[in-house]
Amino acid sequence: MLIDQYLSRSGIQKQDLPSDFSTLFAGYQSQLNNLAQASPENIKWQYQVPELGEGGSCSIFDQLAAEPYDLSVILGGKTAANVQMLGQLQSIVDFYQQQSASQWFGVYQKRQNQQGDTVLVKLAYFGAASRAEFPLTQEFAAMSNNSTVGMTGKARIINDVGVYLAAGGEYYTCDPKVQSEACLPLLADDGSVIGIIDSEAFSKNMFIEKELALLLSVATALAVILQS
Structure with a gap:
């Protein structure tokens, strides 16, 4: 999907992008296209998750x-296709960690779990332990x-969580x-939602300028992998 189509479908306004967005985006895309796939040893097939409290929220x-x-x-086992997919995802996660000031980042794919529920499942990430599945209800x-983003396909960019919460915004x-x-949503060529990415920072006003251009570059690169 072309970036202009992605911006339109995800609801991100062009006026919110940096003036040199096209140059930044092209530069990050070039680097992403040249990434070497992560080795199987770097793939996280198992990872720690928080205890869940009432209603499925995080506990202490x-x-x-x-x-x-x-x-x-x-995922249906450690197949060759899954190893290739997770290796590609991990290489992009590693690249994002090197380029960004974010403290946490995760890549989620829309799938059905063992109970038959449609969820967003975390395939690759860096940062503190976090839940593995988000119900799409x-x-x-x-x-x-x-x-919300997994169901609507519309991006949510919150540069001040405190202000967002005070205004009554939903937040996990x-x-x-x-x-x-x-x-941000990960969108297939037909516009359907195939996953999301989530990035979190310990400072306010993080996702602007270069950080936003980087995140959009990563989102488009990841979508290509997840729909292939």
């Missing part, structure tokens, strides 16, 4: 569940930007240090 901050989440179950969207809090969040 930094309190982890006894059992890690096993990604191979929802109206009930959960009432408290989660991830679920697992780390109280987060001050900015950008949640």
Whole structure:
């Protein structure tokens, strides 16, 4: 999907982009196109997740569940295709971590879990432990930007979480240090939502200028992988 189409479908306004967006975007795209795939050893097939509280929200901050989440179950095994996909995703996650000042970043794909529920499942990330699946339901969207973006295909960019919460915005809090969040849809060529990305920072006004251009470049690159 061309970037102009993505901006239109995701609801991101061109006036919110930096004046040199085209140059920045092209530069990041060039670097992303030349990334080497991550080795299988760098793929996280299992990862720690927080204990979940009432309603499926995070419980006490930094309190982890006894059992890690096993990604191979929802993906249908450690197949060659899955190894290739996760290796490509991890290489982009590593690139984003090197280029961005973000403290947390995750890539989610829309899938059905073992219970038959449609969810966003976290395939690759960096940062603190976080939940593995976000339900794609109206009930959960009432408290989660991830679920809202996964259902609507519209981006949510919050550069001051405190102000957003005070205005009554829905927000899923697992780390109280987060001050900015950008949640963008991953869109197939036909405009359907195939996943999301979520980036979080401990400072306000993070997702502007170069950071926003970088995030949009990563979103378009990841969408190509997830729909292939």
